[in-house]
Amino acid sequence: MVARFLTLKLTLMGNTFRKSVWQTIGLVVASLYALSIVALVVVAVVGLGVLQDPAWAGLAITLGGALTVLGWWIIPIFAFGVDATLDPHRFATFAIPRRTLVAGLAVAGLVSVPGIATVLVVLGTSFAWVLEPGTLLVALAGGTLGVATCVIGSRAITTLLAPVLESRRYREVVTLVALVLVVSIGPLIGWLANGVEVSMEAEPESSTGMQLLPVFEQAAGFVGWTPFGAAWALAGSAHDGDWAGLAGRLAVALGTIVLGWLVWDRALARALERPPVGDGGGGRAKGLGAFGRVPFSPTWAVTARTATYWLRDPRYSGSLAIVPLLPVIMYFSGQSTGNYFLLLATGPFVAWILGFSISNDIAYDNTAFALHVASGVDGRADRWGRAIPMLTVGPVVSAATVIASVWVADSWHLTLPLLGLAFGSLLVSTAVACAVSARLVYPVAKPGESPLKSPQGAAVATMVSQGIGFVVTMGLSVPVFAVGIAALVLGGVLWGVATLVVGVLYGVLVLVLAVRFGARVYDRRLPELLQQVQSFP
């Protein structure tokens, strides 16, 4: 029966290969990437163990292993819907004993790129103990337990949380949190590294590795007793001859697995007995909302609808949630170098991002766009309607960013030219978005899906479309940038006013022309646009 599950999973994987060449290429690239990472990690850890001190390798394995378990347990909560190929609900109608189902799903969970990569890394790194055959055996056993902890814990958590994860409201909140986390990870690491570097410079006598070793030792000592690290720390304890520690950690590791198994088993029983029914309550809104506050015309209809979506659809509101983070990120990166150029550039940059964010708006509508086609909405109404919310909110947000940045950098004399640059960028990038989105449509996350999930096989189309949009925006922005840079270099209020005037007037001109062009393209290609969004995978 377990073999049956394995075959099922392999068949499912095989069938995705047959579906499209690009998906195959994507999977091959992902596998090669994973394999190279695996090789790198294994070589590094084994080298550390054999050539240097096996104890160091033990530290690395314990800490790395704990992080791996953490990843296995937490990532599926955020990346919902990414792998539902073996959703337990689908087995509800078959008469499969639960014990078999659990075992089958556990094994099948290993058959994926991250699963196989984990197994390979665990096998490979165990050979850091190759000089001590006894410890090597303990390491292999510990690794097996560690992998089991990963898979069983991951399944237990997702199955336990499934009823919560199935509610739309919760998914939307989680999505926003995940987006913010993903965006802040890079700067956060940079900031921490910076902090470490600074403290290192304070005591320059010892080398970096020596200095950090006690910290790592302490951390590993603690992590080795937690459910995340116990299995990985077994070999280290054997190496040290700490037999009591070995027994204790083994108990923690086994206890974790048994507990995970029980939780999973219970949760699965509940899931199979109570199939999902969707969320009962659902959200409600009073009256007409934005539709009640606009004049009644097709243009304003699209405006009200777009504005509603900006607030209510996480795929849109996600990009809004990131905007306030950008200045913060720029602030930290500026603080470490003492150079505020990046911080001051945030205003125009945010403006540019905002304008460009509507450059694939029709793809976000997905096939709901059929309503526009059937109603014969004309190009001008559609283009202006999608642009107006951006033109209302965009200037406020970018002006606030500019003012915040000059305030922090204490460069008030740059306010006017930066405002000019920001408004110019906003208008030009909105203009390009209005024109481009009528011609280039590429797949995005579907309505209701996580914005973190980008459709497979769309990478090339996305890059080409965004690349073209980027180049055109840059080209069209040259006049604004020329005056703006002159103002920044030469200084003076007059140049600042000039930038502001040129930015706004030139931007409006480009916008009007681009909307006219986009509307013509839209009118000519209306059915083709619908056909394109219908053909999305």
Add this chain to the structure above:
Amino acid sequence: MTTPVDPSPPGSAGPQGAPEPPPYDPSAALSVRGLWKRFGQKIAVSGVSLDVPRGSFYGLVGPNGAGKTTMLSMATGLLRPDFGTAWVHGVDLWARPDEAKATLGVLPDGVRLFDRLTGRQLLTYAGMLRGMDKATVVERTNDLLQAFDLGADADTFVVDYSAGMTKKIALGSAMIHAPRTLVLDEPFEAVDPVSAANIRDILKDYVSGGGTVIVSSHVMDLVQRMCDHVAVMAAGQVLAAGTVDEVRGEQSLEDRFVDLVGGRQHSEGLSWLRGS
């Protein structure tokens, strides 16, 4: 199993070789001539010509994959045909789409709705897109919500609607501008019997007031009871068209359909499935 009908006439290299269809009927609510559509290797619709008389209740039936949805999409401006065109009340749809679309109400099959709007907002949106004024939109929105029994869920987001409710709100957004012709692709799918009966009454009333309805359906019985005209499609072609009585002759519509389309299996069936 029967082999599917060869989509292109023998000896012809495509639509050029197909026989010239008669000129379009300017008095018809919908008149399509020589519609062709190919997707990759598959010819979905091959040379369909059809007249839907004004004031008729027209049923379009056919097995899965017959090309019904493709044909209706091309006849309503959602999909550009490779060849041929459609006239809506004598207006060439593909030459003057805005004018033709203004008189059409369309319920497409298998498309999403703007489901982050509430039911009331979606109907309002559909009305506004048609350029209607506020008083009319508000009044008709309330009437439609009432008629489709969605009053209690008017302020619920469409994404939280059941399949039947979603179908009903989509039907409402196709009707709000009081079109002269309604083209409804599978309007009764997933709709409960009471709502379906209500919708049938609304449509009958609409037809008796001079409107034209075109529905596609799998349910022969429904079409026989509800429609006065019917066309049978299979493998991208119209096999028979006319009044229901003309098409079915002495038989029931269902038997006639099976005769036309073929594919019935006269065997013992699944003998092992009989109860033990």
